Amino acid sequence: xxxxxxxxxxxxxxxxxxxxxxxxxxxxxxxxxxxxxxxxxxxxxxxxxxxxxxxxxxxxxxxxxxxxxxxxxxxxxxxxxxxxxxxxxxxxxxxxxxxxxxxxxxxxxxxxxxxxxxxxxxxxxxxxxxxxxxxxxxxxxxxxxxxxxxxxxxxxxxxxxxxxxxxxxxxxxxxxxxxxxxxxxxxxxxxxxxxxxxxxxxxxxxxxxxxxxxxxxxxxxxxxxxxxxxxxxxxxxxxxxxxxxxxxxxxxxxxxxxxxxxxxxxxxxxxxxxxxxxxxxxxxxxxxxxxxxxxxxxxxxxxxxxxxxxxxxxxxxxxxxxxxxxxxxxxxxxxxxxxxxxxxxxxxxxxxxxxxxxxxxxxxxxxxxxxxxxxxxxxxxxxxxxxxxxxxx
Amino acid sequence: xxxxxxxxxxxxxxxxxxxxxxxxxxxxxxxxxxxxxxxxxxxxxxxxxxxxxxxxxxxxxxxxxxxxxxxxxxxxxxxxxxxxxxxxxxxxxxxxxxxxxxxxxxxxxxxxxxxxxxxxxxxxxxxxxxxxxxxxxxxxxxxxxxxxxxxxxxxxxxxxxxxxxxxxxxxxxxxxxxxxxxxxxxxxxx
Numbered sequence: 001x002x003x004x005x006x007x008x009x010x011x012x013x014x015x016x017x018x019x020x021x022x023x024x025x026x027x028x029x030x031x032x033x034x035x036x037x038x039x040x041x042x043x044x045x046x047x048x049x050x051x052x053x054x055x056x057x058x059x060x061x062x063x064x065x066x067x068x069x070x071x072x073x074x075x076x077x078x079x080x081x082x083x084x085x086x087x088x089x090x091x092x093x094x095x096x097x098x099x100x101x102x103x104x105x106x107x108x109x110x111x112x113x114x115x116x117x118x119x120x121x122x123x124x125x126x127x128x129x130x131x132x133x134x135x136x137x138x139x140x141x142x143x144x145x146x147x148x149x150x151x152x153x154x155x156x157x158x159x160x161x162x163x164x165x166x167x168x169x170x171x172x173x174x175x176x177x178x179x180x181x182x183x184x185x186x187x188x189x190x191x192x193x194x195x196x197x198x199x200x201x202x203x204x205x206x207x208x209x210x211x212x213x214x215x216x217x218x219x220x221x222x223x224x225x226x227x228x229x230x231x232x233x234x235x236x237x238x239x240x241x242x243x244x245x246x247x248x249x250x251x252x253x254x255x256x257x258x259x260x261x262x263x264x265x266x267x268x269x270x271x272x273x274x275x276x277x278x279x280x281x282x283x284x285x286x287x288x289x290x291x292x293x294x295x296x297x298x299x300x301x302x303x304x305x306x307x308x309x310x311x312x313x314x315x316x317x318x319x320x321x322x323x324x325x326x327x328x329x330x331x332x333x334x335x336x337x338x339x340x341x342x343x344x345x346x347x348x349x350x351x352x353x354x355x356x357x358x359x360x361x362x363x364x365x366x367x368x369x370x371x372x373x374x375x376x377x378x379x380x381x382x383x384x385x386x387x388x389x390x391x392x393x
Numbered sequence: 394x395x396x397x398x399x400x401x402x403x404x405x406x407x408x409x410x411x412x413x414x415x416x417x418x419x420x421x422x423x424x425x426x427x428x429x430x431x432x433x434x435x436x437x438x439x440x441x442x443x444x445x446x447x448x449x450x451x452x453x454x455x456x457x458x459x460x461x462x463x464x465x466x467x468x469x470x471x472x473x474x475x476x477x478x479x480x481x482x483x484x485x486x487x488x489x490x491x492x493x494x495x496x497x498x499x500x501x502x503x504x505x506x507x508x509x510x511x512x513x514x515x516x517x518x519x520x521x522x523x524x525x526x527x528x529x530x531x532x533x534x535x536x537x538x539x540x541x542x543x544x545x546x547x548x549x550x551x552x553x554x555x556x557x558x559x560x561x562x563x564x565x566x567x568x569x570x571x572x573x574x575x576x577x578x579x580x581x582x583x
Contacts (some may be wrong), residue, residue: 139457177429
C-alpha cells in the first residue's frame with residue numbers, strides 16, 4: 001500500500017534512494033542538496049540499505065567514484081547542486097562517454113558568483129551538452145517519481161546513459177508537501193534487479209574503459225552516444241507508461257495544461273510551472289485563451305513533439321531560469337526556437353529570463369507575461385525578444 | 394475549509410518557527426488536506442528575524458511563489474512588532490496573532506492593521522510555566538487553531554503526541570499538550 005507523507009523534495013528523493021537500494025553512493029554535501037545525502041547516509045548507518053556509501057573529498061571525486069563503481073558493475077547514485085556540479089565537470093562528460101548509467105539528483109541552484117545558494121537552472125543547463133539525460137520535476141512528488149524512473153531509463157540496454165533528475169533548490173528541496181510514497185516492494189519490482197553491462201569485475205570478459213581514442217574511433221564512439229540518446233526518447237515514454245500503469249501518475253516528455261485550445265502559450269520548467277498554472281486558471285476565468293506547457297525532459301530534447309503541441313498557437317512565451325550570456329536568449333528559448341524553425345511552426349516566440357539566484361516569481365509577473373503575449377498577438381510585432389522579468393533596470 | 398489559506402510566520406532564529414510550520418503541515422496531512430510549508434532561507438542565525446510560510450487547502454496547491462498577501466500572520470516574538478512591519482501584505486480581513494502579554498488593542502496601536510482580527514496570547518508565559526523554556530511554537534499553534542478554526546485542536550494534539558512522543562517521551566509531550574490547551578483557552582480577540 002502506498003502512503004501519504006509530508007516531505008520536502010530532498011526527503012522524498014532520499015526515500016526513493018532507500019527504496020532503490022543502490023550498490024554504491026559516493027557523495028559530497030552542498031546546499032541545497034545536503035539533506036538528500038545526509039538522510040540517505042543515515043539509512044546506510046542504520047542498515048536499512050545495502051549501499052556502500054563513499055565519503056569523498058570533493059564532487060570531482062564523487063563523480064570519479066561513481067564512474068569507477070558503475071564501470072565495475074554496480075548500480076550507482078549520487079546528488080549535487082550548483083558549484084558541486086561545476087566541480088564535477090570533467091567527470092560528468094566522462095560518465096556519459098563511458099556509458100555508465102549513473103542516476104544523479106541535481107537540486108537546482110545558482111552558480112557563483114556572486115555567491116548564492118538559491119534556485120536557478122544555470123547549473124544543470126550548463127551541463128546540457130554533457131551527454132546526460134535531463135529530467136525536470138515541479139514538486140517533491142515529481143522529484144520522487146523521476147528519481148525512480150531515472151534508474152530504469154539509464155539502465156535500459158538500448159540507452160546506457162547517465163540521468164540527471166532536477167528540482168528547484170529550496171522551493172522544492174526544502175518545501176514540505178504531500179507526497180505519495182509507494183510500497184517498498186512495488187518500487188523494487190519496478191526498478192528491477194541491476195544487470196551490469198561490460199562490467200570491469202566480470203573478469204571472464206575483460207574490457208577497457210577510457211583508453212586513448214583518437215581520430216581512428218573517437219567519432220564513432222560519439223556517434224554511438226547520439227544513438228543512445230535517440231533510443232532514450234522511446235525508453236523514457238515506455239518507462240513512464242509502465243510507471244503510470246503501476247502507480248497511476250502520468251508522465252511524458254512534457255505536461256500541457258489547458259493547452260489544446262489556447263492561443264497564447266507559456267513554456268516554463270519546474271516549480272514555476274505550478275504558479276503559472278494558477279495564473280492560467282485566473283486568466284481563463286476572464287475569458288483569455290491561455291495555456292501552459294511544462295517540459296519534463298530537456299535532454300533528449302523532444303523537438304518534434306513540442307513543435308506539434310505548440311504549432312497552432314499565436315504566440316509562445318518561454319520562461320528561462322538561466323541565461324546563456326551572449327546568445328540569443330536562455331537555453332529553453334533557443335532550443336524551442338530551433339525546433340519551431342526546423343518543424344515549420346509559425347508561432348511567434350519571446351523569452352523571459354526570470355528567477356535568477358532564487359528571485360521570487362509572482363503570479364502578477366506571470367500574468368504580465370501573458371498580457372505581453374496578448375499584445376504581440378494583437379499587433380503582430382515583437383518589441384523585445386528577451387525580457388528580464390522583475391529586474392531593476 | 395474551502396479556499397486556500399496562506400499563513401506567514403515571524404520569529405527569531407531558534408524559536409522553532411520552521412518546526413511550527415512543518416508541524417502544522419503534518420496536522421493538515423493527517424486531516425486529509427493539501428499543504429506546503431517552506432521557510433524563507435537567508436543567512437539566519439540564532440536571534441535574527443526569520444520568516445516561514447504555510448499554505449493549507451482542501452484542493453491540490455500549485456503555486457510555488459512566496460506568500461505576498463497572507464490570510465494569517467503569526468508573530469512568535471513580541472519584540473518583532475517594533476523591528477519589522479509584520480502586517481505587510483496581510484489581507485484587510487485577515488488575522489494577526491501575536492505572542493505578547495499586551496491585549497489586542499495595544500497591538501493595534503503598534504501595528505498598522507486597522508481592519509481584520511487581532512488576537513494575542515502570552516505564549517512566552519505559557520511556555521515558561523508548562524515547558525520550563527521559552528519555546529513558544531506549540532502554544533502559538535494552539536492559539537492559531539483556536540482563533541482561526543483552520544484545523545482542530547484534537548488533530549493538533551494527536552500530531553504533537555505522534556511527533557514528540559518517540560523523541561522526547563511522555564512527560565515532555567504532556568507539557569506540550571498542556572501548553573496547546575492553555576493557549577487555546579487564553580487567546581484573546583480584540
